[in-house]
Amino acid sequence: MFIDEHDHANSATSSGGVLRALPQKRRKRRSDTRVAALFLLPAGLGFAVFYFTPLCADFSKFHEHHHAAERFFVGINNYTKAFSDPLFLNALGVTFLYVVINIVTQTLLRLRLLSCCIV
Numbered sequence: 001m002f003i004d005e006h007d008h009a010n011s012a013t014s015s016g017g018v019l020r021a022l023p024q025k026r027r028k029r030r031s032d033t034r035v036a037a038l039f040l041l042p043a044g045l046g047f048a049v050f051y052f053t054p055l056c057a058d059f060s061k062f063h064e065h066h067h068a069a070e071r072f073f074v075g076i077n078n079y080t081k082a083f084s085d086p087l088f089l090n091a092l093g094v095t096f097l098y099v100v101i102n103i104v105t106q107t108l109l110r111l112r113l114l115s116c117c118i119v
Contacts, residue, residue, distance in 0.1 A: 061078055082088050
């Protein structure tokens, strides 16, 4: 909404007579909040499933279960067994090598494609 400089009821002009828009109050609608919540819902569910669930499951790794009622604290013995197992170390090495080769190859390929596009 624009107002002419001769309108004295609500003057919106500068001293040079240039018209400018009147500031309008913007009310936040309920639908905006609902839409925002709808967009955030998948991220929140993913965060809960892929972060909190494994976090809760990690606490059971420090205990040994013989029966449903009996739990023994074993500390980091499970981890020392895993890192002393040659099959686990081989799997860890192969995975690390795959990740390094994959990241380096993708990065070089993308840089090459980018250099072809930019002339």
